[in-house]
Amino acid sequence: MALTIGALMEQSINPCALGNFVEALLLGCLLLIAKLEIQVVVTKRSLIDPIDAVRRRRMVDSCQAPWGNLRHRNSELCKRSLNNLLEKCFSVHQLRSVHLEELLQPLSKSLLHFFFIEFKPVQVVACNRYHVSLLGHLREQAFVLHTLQHNCSCRHIGGCRTAVNDLVFIMDGSWSVGFNNFETAKTWLVNVTNGFDIGPEYTQVAVIQYSDTPRLEIPFGQFLTNKELIAAIESIKYLGGNTQTGRAIKFATENVFPSSQRIKTAKNKIAVVVTDGKSQDDVVDASVEARVDKIILFAVGVGSEITESELKTIANKPSSTYVIFAEDYETIERIKEAMQQKICEESVCPTRIPVAARDEKGFELMLGFKIPQKAQEIFGSLTTEAGFLITSQTDVTENTRDIFPEGLPPSYVFVATLRLKSPTNEQKFDLWRILSKEGIIQAAVTIDGEQQAVLFTTTSLVNEIQTVAFKDGNLEKLFDEDWHQLKLLVLEMEVTCFLDDIKIQTRRLVQVIPIFINGKAQVAKHVKRETSVPIEIQKLRLYCDPQQSDRETACEIPSVTRSMRYLKVKRNIFSCKYYRSPEDRKIV
Template identity: 45%
Template sequence: MAKNIKFLSAVLMLLLHDCVSAEDGDIRSSCRTAPTDLVFILDGSYSVGPENFEIVKRWLVNITSNFDIGPKFIQVGVVQYSDYPVLEIPLGSHDSNENLVRGMEYIQYLGGNTQTGKAIQFALDHLFAKSSRFLTKIAVVLTDGKSQDDVKDVAAEARKNKITLFAIGVGSEIEEDELRAIANKPPSTYVFYVEDYIAISRIREVIKQKLCEESVCPTRIPVASRDEKGFDILLGLGVKKKVKKRIQIPSTNAKAYEITSRIDLSELTSAINITYMCKCLQYFFISPQMLFDEGWHQIRLLVTEADVTLYIDDQETEVKPLHPVLGIYISGVTQIGKYSGKDETVQFDVQKLRIYCDPEQNSRETACELPGFVSMNSMRILGYFKIKFSSGEATCPIKPFFSF
């Protein structure tokens, strides 16, 4: 262990490094720009009423106001339905957010019965089926009453076609079983309910967050008895192939990876599919007494739009503000365990390194895998270090929250 003391100025980092400039045609990727076909299916039946329908339109404008609209980014479609579905906004019909908002403002309330099943089928046939883009496809169904036709079979068909369905119910006439039949599983992620149309503003930010997670976080990590949306960075970097020696964590059944200076944990960012899931972080300077005792420790970062919080062994230790940031260029390289300004790898041991999309995972996270303690993502640090996220010219995505 003494040979590792020389790493007193080591830097442990997850580095997203730009290789190509914007002039070369690279695309910044983030929640605002992630290529997605997003369709809103809006209830326009008599029970909604014209005043409430105007509330829905303002809600819709607010949710989509931060999207980058265009053929390379997000395309939004809108279907209104009552006795029959009406294509209000086709996918790809607007090339800017301003034009999209203007199109939403022109939508006129229909009135009529509630044929939700027909509306979902219409979206499947006339919007998603006509899109030539191979990307994330999401439909948000908003309704305030029981459908007068079947929704179960058509919703199942949509999911079979890789369309993610959210169901939002408004008011006392909603049937929970019907919302569950429409939406993807689990209902806790894809089903929402509010008591009236005024209250839909309360779930606006939650819906934004969920849409973001769905568009930028396609993979899942097994955690306890459920799956969490997120990225296993070590898996993406091919650590099992690159690291020859595994070490046993004392007093546990868990094993860890011994990273040496000869191991290069680097991969193309686009290849490991964590393009959207980072933020540019300022340095955290961690006291040597906190970590460098040759034991195992858990390090967690909770990242929000406003700030980033550092946790060590379940204890909140520091909060730093974040400035507004942009999406990263997807042509970069992802690296961990590098010296600052060098290509040489720092020597350290690591058990897990993950990015979770759900901010609530931070409150569920404990250090349970540490010997005599608890840990989900733990690493043994062998020198004084900083943690840094960077991406060439200070570019990283903005919307989602994560801990790892």
């Protein structure tokens, strides 16, 4: 195995941050105790002071002595070499425990650095100029880390992968499951946990298997990487026995969650109970006790022998959010993304939007951006609705952390009710955008009046950012100076555009990665400029549940309301007075 590291640095080095960097290399050494060849070349130059550059070059040359081309056969030699480098060159005298992810720590605060790192076959965090992503699905390949900026640090990244949760899976291992189905359940568990970065600073995972008695298969903090966790899950042996679900929940509450020891306090304590039948003990008291201890309970029912009322008793309310059904173990993989999304919502979407008879998790962006305070109130699309006029003098800008403190979920629904008058309806502007500290778009909905199109921009694992365009005859109505509802259903691998409940188009996405939350979020801004554009806006929301796309209809739009007179309508207690069924919408 070989690890090669090169760094080109401009100006001064931050010793503390460099300590993090080299300490991470130490961890790499400890993980690769077998034959390991390490080559480290550190050079630096100053574009301002050539004389100083020569002095620094000499210092760095002397720093290379502990390394050279060494073949380390044990961790102590590796550690001594690292200590020598730190003490001789950077006056760092003590190493502390770190994680491989700390390779992302910057070496200075304001300059651009370049790194290239190759690991085979160690799982690492890959970071390009704008984003960080844990490439768990590519863990057996080599990786290249390049073009690191000062803000390329996990503390500036927001998203589900980096969520700080204590997550316990309570897996049914009773006789009714069977050996083959239990193996399938383990595969599902591997795929679900692969959606989160594993470690004491991120998500910690524990696994309980239960039958007559619960058995702790994986305790908190035992594994520091996704790869280690996957291997541990795959090695779990099937128990067999009766179904004592209540006892397993009680065991998790009293023994497993209290055992969590982490650097950061967990944002959420989440338990996922997976069962294929009715419990042979009482689940009521155990579930109540868990909720009193602020544990969020999900119930996953598999097969036809489950008792729906029992699942609802176990899970948090509402059951539509916290109870998930799978037809059988052969099809349990179909609910993998739903399970990941639900867990993600607990971290990324803590706020709730009151919508008629229920609350929806998401972001009320009208309030988050303080639009009622910044803009002039006007009449909305209906006499019962209020709108707001954003003028060219209105600056709708907020810190991203203040609105999206944990970033964006992998799937969401963006909804805007707005009116574009001349000359705005002929211009190209960002209706909503999130920028990194360096001004790089992390997410944006762009309206192009010239092309009469809508563009959606998000992050990309391949090309940093990606943009897809929607252009269709039905979309031209958006520019007719009347009120309309624009809706984007964003899923992990595709995005669909709707206008006034009419589906416009669906576009494919490459894999999206977490966003930077160290910048700003804005509304109604010219593309690549800080100037505002005049628009009238009535609603601006981002829902975390993608199913809200069906519930959030355009019934506040007069043209849609008029068309309902000729269509079969149904009561909708979720978002507004009436909604049309999917069959009805095809008539339009």
